Amino acid sequence: MWTSLEPAATTVEPGATASVRLRVRNTGDTVEEYRLQVVGDAAGWTRVTPDVLRLYPGAEGTAQVEFAPPRTSDAQAGPTPFGVRVQPRETPHTVDVAEGQVTVGPFAEIRTELLPLVVRGRLRAKAAVAVDNLGNQQLTASFSGRENGEELEVESEPGSVQVAPGRAGFADLSIKPGAVSWVGGTRKHPFTVSVLRAGVPEPVELRGTYVQPSVIPRWAMAVFSVLFALGLAFAVMWFQHKPSMSTQAREKQGEQRELPQGDGMKEAPKPSPSPSKEEEKEPEKPAQEEPQKPEGGGGGGGGNDDKPKGPKTHTIRSNEGNGWYLEVKRGAKEDGTYVGQNPNLTDEFGKNQEWILHHYPESDTYSIEAANAPGAIIDQKVDTNIVQIFHAPRENIKSGRLPDNQKWKLERRPDGLVRIIGVRSNECIVDMQNDKSAVTWKCDDRNSMGWTVSDWE
Numbered sequence: 001m002w003t004s005l006e007p008a009a010t011t012v013e014p015g016a017t018a019s020v021r022l023r024v025r026n027t028g029d030t031v032e033e034y035r036l037q038v039v040g041d042a043a044g045w046t047r048v049t050p051d052v053l054r055l056y057p058g059a060e061g062t063a064q065v066e067f068a069p070p071r072t073s074d075a076q077a078g079p080t081p082f083g084v085r086v087q088p089r090e091t092p093h094t095v096d097v098a099e100g101q102v103t104v105g106p107f108a109e110i111r112t113e114l115l116p117l118v119v120r121g122r123l124r125a126k127a128a129v130a131v132d133n134l135g136n137q138q139l140t141a142s143f144s145g146r147e148n149g150e151e152l153e154v155e156s157e158p159g160s161v162q163v164a165p166g167r168a169g170f171a172d173l174s175i176k177p178g179a180v181s182w183v184g185g186t187r188k189h190p191f192t193v194s195v196l197r198a199g200v201p202e203p204v205e206l207r208g209t210y211v212q213p214s215v216i217p218r219w220a221m222a223v224f225s226v227l228f229a230l231g232l233a234f235a236v237m238w239f240q241h242k243p244s245m246s247t248q249a250r251e252k253q254g255e256q257r258e259l260p261q262g263d264g265m266k267e268a269p270k271p272s273p274s275p276s277k278e279e280e281k282e283p284e285k286p287a288q289e290e291p292q293k294p295e296g297g298g299g300g301g302g303g304n305d306d307k308p309k310g311p312k313t314h315t316i317r318s319n320e321g322n323g324w325y326l327e328v329k330r331g332a333k334e335d336g337t338y339v340g341q342n343p344n345l346t347d348e349f350g351k352n353q354e355w356i357l358h359h360y361p362e363s364d365t366y367s368i369e370a371a372n373a374p375g376a377i378i379d380q381k382v383d384t385n386i387v388q389i390f391h392a393p394r395e396n397i398k399s400g401r402l403p404d405n406q407k408w409k410l411e412r413r414p415d416g417l418v419r420i421i422g423v424r425s426n427e428c429i430v431d432m433q434n435d436k437s438a439v440t441w442k443c444d445d446r447n448s449m450g451w452t453v454s455d456w457e
Contacts, residue, residue: 001034002027003086003098005065013105014136015071022048022063022084022098026055033089036063040082042102045069048084069104073166073384077106077137109134110141110163112195114206115433115448116321119175122213127173128446129156129193129206130432132439133163140198143171145191151178152189152210166384168439172446181214188212313354313371314456315345318431319417320448326429326438328352328389333373338437339387357410357456360400365407365423367397380405380422380440387429387438410453417450419443 002025012018026032034053038046046067053061065084069075079101087095111132119125131141140162145154153176161169173193181187189210196203316326324341331349345353354371355378368378370389377397379390382405396402404424411419420429427440431448443449 001025001032001086001088001094001096003084003096005084005098005100008099009101009103010067011103011105012067012069014069014075014107017066017068018102019064019066020100022065022086023060024053024055024063024086025060026057028091029057030090031056032091034061035085035087035089037085037087038065038082039085039097040080042067042069042080042082045075046082046102065100067102071107073134073136075104075136076165077104079103104136106137107135108137108139108197108199110139110195110197110204112141112204112206113432113434114193114208116208118209118211120211120213121175122215123176123180125175125210127175127208128448129171129173129195131161131163131169131171131195133165133167133169136165138162138164141169142196142198143173144194144196144203145173145175152176152191153178154191154193156193166386168385168441170441175210177210177212181212186211186213311356312455313351313356315353315454316355316368316420317452317454318448319450319452320431320446321433323452324431324433325353326355326431326451328370328372328376329435329437331372333370333376333389335376335388335390336381337373337376337389339378339389340435340437341431341433342435357453358397358400360407363400363407365400365409367392367400367402367407368420369397377402377406378408380425385425385427385440387440410456413445413450415445415450418453418456419449420451 002023004023006021006023008020010018010020022036024034024036026034032055034055036048036051036053038048046065048063048065050063053063055061080103081099081101083097083099085095085097111134113130113132115128115130119127129143133139140160142160143156144159145156155174156171157174158171161171163169175191177189189212191208191210193206193208194203195206317323318326318341322343324343325345327340327342328349329338329340329352331352342353349372351371356369356371358367358369360366370376370378373389373391375391375394375397376389377392379388380386381388390406392402392406400407405422407423409419409421409423411421413419421427421443422429422440425440426443428443428449429451430439430441431451432438433448441449
C-alpha cells in the first residue's frame with residue numbers, strides 16, 4: 001500500500017473551506033478495501049470524501065480531504081497537524097497514516113461587560129470588568145478609568161489581562177469619591193471605563209453610575225429636628241406654668257376628750273368556736289384518670305402522609321447585585337443548553353430554577369441535577385469555561401461514576417456563602433449578571449462567586 005497527500009500543507013480562514021487530495025495505491029496482489037478516517041486536533045471540522053476506496057491490485061484511487069474550521073474559539077489560530085488513517089480491510093495490521101498540516105487564519109472578537117452597572121457606597125465602591133475572548137487567538141486587554149472631573153477616582157487591578165481563546169478575564173475596579181457627603185441626600189456620579197485591545201486603536205467604553213448616599217441620612221436630620229423642637233417647647237411650657245401645690249386640711253377647734261382608762265374600756269367579744277377537724281374535712285374527690293395517648297405517636301392519621309414526595313430541590317442564588325438565580329436557559333432540556341442567570345425567581349418555564357443535589361461522601365463532591373430536565377446535570381464544557389447541562393445515565397448519577405467536569409465541590413466561605421468549584425478545572429462558577437451563560441473562573445472572595453443554596457446544610 002502506498003499513500004500521498006497533495007499538497008501536504010494548506011491554509012484556511014475560519015468560516016471558509018480548503019481541501020487537499022489523498023492518493024492511495026494497492027501494491028498487493030488481491031482486491032483490497034481501504035477505510036479512510038481523519039485523526040488529530042482538526043478531526044472535529046475535517047472530513048474525507050469518499051471514506052472507503054476499493055482497489056484492484058496495482059490500481060490507484062483518490063479522496064478529497066476538506067477543512068472547514070468554524071469561526072469560533074474551537075479552531076485556534078496557527079498550524080495544526082492532522083492525519084488520514086488508511087486501514088486495509090483484509091490486512092488491518094498494515095494500517096498507514098498520511099500526515100499533513102493545516103494553518104488556520106486568526107480572527108479577533110471580544111465581548112466586554114461592567115459588573116454591575118450601578119454601584120453604591122458612602123466612602124467607596126467595588127465593581128468588575130469582564131472580557132470574553134470569542135476569537136481564536138490570545139488577546140491582551142488594558143483598562144483605564146475616566147473620572148467625572150475631580151468628583152471620582154477610578155482604578156483597576158490589574159491594569160491589563162491576557163485572555164486565552166474561549167476564556168474570560170476579569171479586573172477589579174475601585175471607585176472612590178473626591179469628597180465625603182455628610183448631609184444632603186444621595187448623589188449620582190457617572191463614570192467610564194475604557195477597554196483597549198492590543199493592536200486596535202479604538203477602545204471599548206463601558207459606562208456606569210456611582211450612587212453616593214450621605215453619611216447622615218436626610219430622614220435622620222428630620223427626626224432630630226422634630227425631637228429638638230418638641231424638647232424645646234416642653235421646656236418652655238414647664239418653666240412658664242410650674243404648678244403650685246398646697247393642702248386644704250385644717251385642725252378642727254373644739255373640746256379634746258381623753259380615752260377611757262381601766263374598767264372604762266369595753267371588753268372585746270370572744271371569738272366563736274371553730275369547727276372541729278372532722279367538720280373541716282371535705283369528702284375527697286375521686287382522682288380523674290388522665291386520658292391515655294394513642295400508641296404510635298400521632299393522631300388523626302397525619303404522620304408521613306403529609307410529607308412532600310419526590311427529591312428535595314434547592315434554589316441557588318448569587319450574592320452579586322440584587323442576587324440572581326441560577327437557571328436552565330428558558331427551561332430547555334437538550335444537551336448543551338446554557339446554565340444562565342435570572343434576577344427574578346419565577347415559574348415561567350417550570351422548574352428551571354430548581355436543582356437537586358446528589359452527594360458522594362467518599363469524595364465529598366456533588367452532581368447538580370436540573371429539576372426541569374431529569375437526568376441532566378451541570379457540566380463544564382471540556383476545554384472551555386462555559387457552564388451547560390448534559391444528560392448522564394441515572395445509575396451513574398446515583399453512584400457518582402461521572403467525569404470530573406460533571407462533579408462539583410460545595411465549599412462554605414467564612415462569610416457563610418458557598419463556592420461552587422469544578423473538580424476538573426478547580427474554578428468557581430461566576431454570576432455574570434446577564435441572561436447568557438454562567439462561566440467558571442479562578443476562585444476568589446468576590447460577591448459574584450458567593451452563592452446561597454436554599455435548605456442546604
